Amino acid sequence: MIDTKPAAPNALPTPYLLFLGDVTETGFAKTAFALRDWAPDSCTGEYVLPGGKVSTGLQPMTPAQAASQGARSLLIGVASPGGIIPASWYPALFDALDAGLDIVNGLHTKLSSVPKLHSAAQDHGRRLIELRRPPEGIPSGTGTRRGGKRLLTVGTDCAIGKKYTALSLAQAMSRRGMLVDFRATGQTGIMIAGSGIPVDAVVSDFISGAAETLSPDAPDEHWDVIEGQGTLVHPAFAAVSMGLLHGSQPDVFVICHEPGRKHLVGYPDFPTPTIEEIIDLTVRLGRYTNPAIRCAGVAMNTSALSEDAAYRLLAAESNRLGLAVADPVRGGQAFESLVSACISD
């Protein structure tokens, strides 16, 4: 079980009632599915509106029913076409406040776009929590060495498995009886962990400081497994990756890669870097805040391959790179070897 002790001021009111609105395509519900998969104990049930066609399979219930079962918030677990909060959702949001639930929102569109919701929240003494709002009081980075060990997932692109890999590694380490915390840096990860800092919403002068705050000083044997963001070669987001790397001062990093991906998602003029390139850059830049930084191995997304082809590729890459290479989804011995490579000196 992943330890969900709050790491940062942004502790969320769990457990959640997952709100699926009236979305009709599963692609819009990735957040809800991730919560069901990674934080089932944080989910009381789901609430789907008439017309909605997507379900997580969790127990369906209204806000009032969820509240009576101990739920503390309604979490918007779906995106919406156009990114706005549709009027069809409004009654559910007000019902949630009536029932005594806070509302947790990770959409770009703020809850303040819903007329009268803010005053309703005030009347009921409830919180409207915006996960994309920059947190307050984040200090600048210091570069000071902190106690404990840290692992960072590092990507050759965005949307390549850094969160999933971090969650898998943390879970595996926890199963081995280790003291470990998953540290979330994105909205979904924060919802899963129940706390964290959305680093892409932090002002750039404070990104390293945010990363330092996210994985504070800890006992020597404790591990922070930190969700990476972006990639160091990204024309739009490399700054986030850089600040997160410095502030996390990781002892160990795991590369996340998808074989066959030719260019950065959304940036067709930018070829995906090689694994070696990112290993080299990460060591080069990461050394400034942790001279001992090393690459433990590679997590590959082999979902496009057959099982045979996948295992052949993982073995071949492991040979080629001289590192542990595994697919966290497929698990197995290769993944256990990757875990071992992370935690051994």
Place this chain on the structure above:
Amino acid sequence: MIDTKPAAPNALPTPYLLFLGDVTETGFAKTAFALRDWAPDSCTGEYVLPGGKVSTGLQPMTPAQAASQGARSLLIGVASPGGIIPASWYPALFDALDAGLDIVNGLHTKLSSVPKLHSAAQDHGRRLIELRRPPEGIPSGTGTRRGGKRLLTVGTDCAIGKKYTALSLAQAMSRRGMLVDFRATGQTGIMIAGSGIPVDAVVSDFISGAAETLSPDAPDEHWDVIEGQGTLVHPAFAAVSMGLLHGSQPDVFVICHEPGRKHLVGYPDFPTPTIEEIIDLTVRLGRYTNPAIRCAGVAMNTSALSEDAAYRLLAAESNRLGLAVADPVRGGQAFESLVSACISD
């Protein structure tokens, strides 16, 4: 003359009346001095309170007098002990609004900390301009190549001459009849240029996009000379340097360095990098958005040396590195060689 055409939405209401408050130490007035030196045409005069001991030498005048001479804003040109806005300054701020001036503030403390100032501004139809507020509507970076040429000043530390060097180079290039714009990224630079984007206040996901916005597509022969920020090895601020580098897609960069500085200012555990290290990192990382990036030379701060020792050092370093090396403050032939090295292919 440096072209002060607004480059970005943040165009400031020039000319300014420089407000020096009642500060007694020149160290607090660096902004005012920089404006006097670099943007004299943007300064109508100065306003010093009783008890103040620092003067820029500009014509002393009250807000009403400044307004009658065409000033459009009172600019707070000093820092204050503790960083707050002292009550002794309040009457001057209200007088400025009365006289028809906007107020430009670059302090961390916002003008909203001054009781009733905001409503006074509204009553007079005046603006309170916070230079440390993140600008709105900045897009994500695209990595798309833009027309025109770009030069970025890059540091081996913070507070090492990047702004001064950029201003000097832009001024020299302008004197040579070139089409050039100085692009400001910090509060003082923005005040000097009359526009710009305070990149350290931009949310980290948008830093590259801010840099792209700051130096937009331009004619082939046009030069943007961009004020660098931070240094790529800084434990707190490297993310800013990274995003600015990517988004600026510079063709040319000039290293700014101070011989004898042993560690990063404020970070005694972090040694200053070598010039070669920063050249290497800048080329390595900058290539992703401009494969043609090259180092034109080095701007050194030799203020601690005698004139003889300085010129000997500049010549020796130029020999050693195989690059143009000059002190922009000392100017002279060495500096002209540096300018030539920037603009030649």
